[in-house]
Amino acid sequence: MLSHIFIGTNDFPRAYLLYTALMHELELTEKFHHPAKPIAGWMAKDAPQPLFVLSAPYDGLPAAPGNGQMVAFLAGSRAQVDRCYAAVLAQGAVCEGPPGLRPHYHANYYGAYFRDSDGNKLCVCCHREE
Numbered sequence: 001m002l003s004h005i006f007i008g009t010n011d012f013p014r015a016y017l018l019y020t021a022l023m024h025e026l027e028l029t030e031k032f033h034h035p036a037k038p039i040a041g042w043m044a045k046d047a048p049q050p051l052f053v054l055s056a057p058y059d060g061l062p063a064a065p066g067n068g069q070m071v072a073f074l075a076g077s078r079a080q081v082d083r084c085y086a087a088v089l090a091q092g093a094v095c096e097g098p099p100g101l102r103p104h105y106h107a108n109y110y111g112a113y114f115r116d117s118d119g120n121k122l123c124v125c126c127h128r129e130e
Contacts, residue, residue, distance in 0.1 A: 004051040005071055008063030009118050012038035018091035018116055019054050025084040065119040072123035078110045084124040085112035
């Protein structure tokens with residue numbers, strides 16, 4: 001369904017550290033990293049898509065989060081959600097909802113919500129029964 005997701009940043013070095021920590025915990029592989037452009041991308045080891053891209057906006061204007069927009073990453077376990085959440089908070093992410101069950105979504109939905117240094121809302125969630 002998705003080819004890639006592109007997130008803009010105004011502070012690439014800072015955002016890169018946060019996303020590198022997150023991608024490490026999600027076991028995603030860095031496909032490229034060009035600090036001079038600046039741009040970086042990650043993907044699953046065994047699939048060519050989707051690709052997650054972090055970069056300064058191409059038009060040169062400031063990056064800004066959109067109201068009502070969120071990127072949700074799929075975790076393989078609730079423990080992985082917890083590790084991701086801890087890793088991004090250690091890199092300066094702001095909590096938007098700690099890890100926990102969200103039974104109003106469905107009985108096994110376990111997620112954590114946070115914002116990166118640019119205000120982008122992100123989620124890491126697991127849909128599996130524990």
